[in-house]
Amino acid sequence: MSDADWPVELRGVTESVVTTLGPNGLWNAAALGLHAGASAPVTARTWGNTRTRRNFHRQGGGVVQFTRDPVDFAEAALSIREDEEPVLDSADAWVEVEAEQIGAGETDGTRWEEWELTPVESRVRERRVPLTDRGFAAVVEATVAASRLGVDGFDDADLRSRLDYFEEVARTCGGERERAAFDRIREFVEW
Template identity: 60%
Template sequence: MSDHDPDSDDDRGESGDGDENDNGAPGWPVDLAGVTESVVATLGPNGLWNLAALGLHAPEHDDRPADAPVRARTWGRTRTRRNFTERGGGVVQFVADPRDFVDAAATVREEREPVLDSADAWVEVEVERVDAGERGGTEWVDWHLRVTDAAVERTAVRTINRGFGAVIDATVAASRLDVPAYDTGELLARLRYFADVVDRCGGPAEREAFERLREASGWESRDHGDDADGEYRDGGRGDGHRDGDDANGR
């Protein structure tokens, strides 16, 4: 991948050669099942890589043939959608640091290089727009992702705790606070629950990640009846959907 220094990490793995993984998706260095959470980097017109959270739909999850392309859905007129359209691809990466995931999901984060230090593996993809529509007043676009290059950066055992999962789900709830189709009170109740899980079960990284989400979304001020601007996800689009997540899937 031309935009990432191949000598930057001593533990860089071998590049993908297009072989199929056990999941049947050609070229992917990891097994994909259901909707796999990832961070995608797309090159913007300013020459910087924009980071956003992106759900990857395994073919079997959508009742498609096992060797069909991985599918992703973008919601709204986001930077990811724009860059996919103008550049025709991006770099999908799998990260285990909840702080990087929150930054991608709830803030505007741009980097000079596409691959984060916390990425366990990355996949350079070409994208093809295959469908589009509207739900709840928000436009969506479906993309097929095809691998052009890939690498495994590290194979160390990563442990997880309940706090990690709570952080991921909390980014979904926070992104939907301004969508009329979702009940604000219910979403705030979920966020209070996730905050409790992170406090009880999360480690330092999860707690720091959740604090970043608090600051980015302002959900606690809204929970106390104050007005919050509701600008979340992928640069403050406020459309209430996570890239790659169906509106009724969370």
């Protein structure tokens, strides 16, 4: 299958939430950056010994979802979120994927694995007019910065400065859900 089978147009690094079935029978939600090129297959990297990595090995895939809910995204990115169902209520579209490991390595002391994601089946719940929301973008960037705190190869002082900036943007330019997402980020991460 080609990336034309994805329910949305992917370009560059598209942020998503992936759910993978764990050994406890629950679906673990995590943030996952999808790397897409013009002719290359869609790939993603897992960093460290995460539930997503272990579940990809165990199950061979998961459900990639596209949501614009900043709280769902922040919880998936920074906490252990497990649900009985594979699809988030906030997902506008999702695709069941097969995940095949195609590479592995280590960067600054952190092991990573690269996965080729092949669509199996996809659904679009609802088509909405896309918005460019600086508050939501700030939540996404904050989860990236927060996930790198304490990781060799990243400067914690710089990351904390970024987190302060992103919080100001989210609280100024975002709505109620973006502010609630930052409240959750503050619960998960100290800076």
